[in-house]
Amino acid sequence: MRESLVAAAFQLFVERGYEQTTVDDIVALAGVGRRSFFRYFPSKDDVVFPDHEGCLAEMTAFLRDSGPTHEPVERVCDAARLVLRMYAENPAFSVQRYRLTRKVPGLRTYELSVVWRYERALAEYLRGRFSGRRDGTLQADVIAAAVVAAHNNGLRSWLRSDGRSDATAEVGHALAHVQRVFGPNHAPGGPAQEPGQETAQETGTEDGRDDDVVVVVSRRGAPLWRVVQEIETTLGRDPD
Amino acid sequence: MRESLVAAAFQLFVERGYEQTTVDDIVALAGVGRRSFFRYFPSKDDVVFPDHEGCLAEMTAFLRDSGPTHEPVERVCDAARLVLRMYAENPAFSVQRYRLTRKVPGLRTYELSVVWRYERALAEYLRGRFSGRRDGTLQADVIAAAVVAAHNNGLRSWLRSDGRSDATAEVGHALAHVQRVFGPNHAPGGPAQEPGQETAQETGTEDGRDDDVVVVVSRRGAPLWRVVQEIETTLGRDPD
Numbered sequence: 001m002r003e004s005l006v007a008a009a010f011q012l013f014v015e016r017g018y019e020q021t022t023v024d025d026i027v028a029l030a031g032v033g034r035r036s037f038f039r040y041f042p043s044k045d046d047v048v049f050p051d052h053e054g055c056l057a058e059m060t061a062f063l064r065d066s067g068p069t070h071e072p073v074e075r076v077c078d079a080a081r082l083v084l085r086m087y088a089e090n091p092a093f094s095v096q097r098y099r100l101t102r103k104v105p106g107l108r109t110y111e112l113s114v115v116w117r118y119e120r121a122l123a124e125y126l127r128g129r130f131s132g133r134r135d136g137t138l139q140a141d142v143i144a145a146a147v148v149a150a151h152n153n154g155l156r157s158w159l160r161s162d163g164r165s166d167a168t169a170e171v172g173h174a175l176a177h178v179q180r181v182f183g184p185n186h187a188p189g190g191p192a193q194e195p196g197q198e199t200a201q202e203t204g205t206e207d208g209r210d211d212d213v214v215v216v217v218s219r220r221g222a223p224l225w226r227v228v229q230e231i232e233t234t235l236g237r238d239p240d
Numbered sequence: 241m242r243e244s245l246v247a248a249a250f251q252l253f254v255e256r257g258y259e260q261t262t263v264d265d266i267v268a269l270a271g272v273g274r275r276s277f278f279r280y281f282p283s284k285d286d287v288v289f290p291d292h293e294g295c296l297a298e299m300t301a302f303l304r305d306s307g308p309t310h311e312p313v314e315r316v317c318d319a320a321r322l323v324l325r326m327y328a329e330n331p332a333f334s335v336q337r338y339r340l341t342r343k344v345p346g347l348r349t350y351e352l353s354v355v356w357r358y359e360r361a362l363a364e365y366l367r368g369r370f371s372g373r374r375d376g377t378l379q380a381d382v383i384a385a386a387v388v389a390a391h392n393n394g395l396r397s398w399l400r401s402d403g404r405s406d407a408t409a410e411v412g413h414a415l416a417h418v419q420r421v422f423g424p425n426h427a428p429g430g431p432a433q434e435p436g437q438e439t440a441q442e443t444g445t446e447d448g449r450d451d452d453v454v455v456v457v458s459r460r461g462a463p464l465w466r467v468v469q470e471i472e473t474t475l476g477r478d479p480d
Contacts, residue, residue: 116352142390145389152381173375173378177382
């Protein structure tokens with residue numbers, strides 16, 4: 001019955017528009033009573049995004065169960081993967097909803113408010129972890145926003161492929177970018193290399209006398225991100 | 241008349257709730273006709289955020305007028321400052337609206353959709369600038385989200401001070417953080433220094449034989465961000 005209510009709702013949202021469709025319309029088309037509807041869904045919105053409340057609760061619990069040894073940026077990336085899993089569990093439904101959300105402004109707005117709640121959950125966790133830092137709140141907000149944007153970039157790639165590409169790989173790639181920029185042992189990707197930029201400096205690397213020491217020689221004018229990239233390569237850290 | 245309509249609308253939103261207030265209610269309280277209302281505002285939402293459409297248009301024009309020599313991250317930060325200016329021009333109104341938006345979920349949702357449009361405008365510009373880059377779209381989306389989050393972090397600090405702090409300084413500080421992380425010649429701040437971490441490595445710096453060369457010596461196990469910080473200090477770039 002849950003599925004038939006969702007199907008009826010989607011059909012009406014496309015035909016009549018989201019705002020113009022009432023719960024009465026949905027139950028009439030599905031051939032069930034209003035009470036049945038509200039047994040499954042607290043509101044009209046929840047027919048379209050039936051799993052977000054559960055996923056938000058799961059994310060909150062996941063972050064609450066974090067320990068001090070968890071690297072904070074990695075942890076919020078893992079929390080974002082919980083959202084992806086929800087989408088990837090039901091590709092056909094997720095793709096259908098994505099198309100509907102593009103067409104119906106009311107649903108787009110609802111989705112924005114859901115995304116905002118995920119972002120707040122990530123930011124709250126990071127604010128706690130960064131509470132001793134200068135600008136901890138600012139850093140937390142920026143990283144949470146970056147994680148959500150990267151997640152959504154990967155998710156959209158998958159949805160636009162009609163669920164045919166590898167969702168985990170798409171989102172994993174995007175989140176790796178954020179971890180590279182903000183994680184503790186990673187340098188920023190910096191801007192992608194532009195033509196001619198490489199010749200603007202020379203960087204040489206040379207291992208020192210023992211395994212503990214690395215010497216980096218660089219022209220003073222070299223872009224800092226290129227120096228960092230060179231250090232990263234020398235230290236043998238995978239830039240991806 | 242515009243001001244009295246805004247005042248009447250705010251009063252009713254607080255008293256009755258946003259969803260429960262109609263345009264008819266607003267014009268009745270303000271003592272004007274419906275046509276007068278719609279001469280000033282296209283919809284009920286626009287009474288609360290009367291300047292966003294104009295600001296979005298201004299931001300779009302500002303970004304469209306960018307040249308190839310504009311550093312992209314700096315440019316989107318400057319675009320974000322246009323939004324701040326709109327808020328800062330009318331502190332009393334901005335603070336009142338901030339309080340109202342916290343109380344009325346419908347307004348919060350409307351605000352999220354406005355913020356999303358600003359973010360899309362920044363992302364579209366960056367996507368264009370990064371079109372030749374690997375992961376250009378991803379980088380554009382992440383930076384746009386980071387800029388918006390930083391701007392809003394600074395803006396909220398100012399609003400929570402009831403407009404008494406320095407809005408330009410608050411937002412400028414937040415945007416400088418984003419430029420430090422993503423700008424072309426800046427290293428990430430990395431995580432703030434934690435107790436004991438400093439002793440985990442030794443870093444020495446020594447100017448080379450001529451002004452072009454910097455030599456950095458570091459233990460292999462040193463956290464990369466500390467190495468970067470040291471390079472930054474050596475090169476004389478202000479970390480703030």
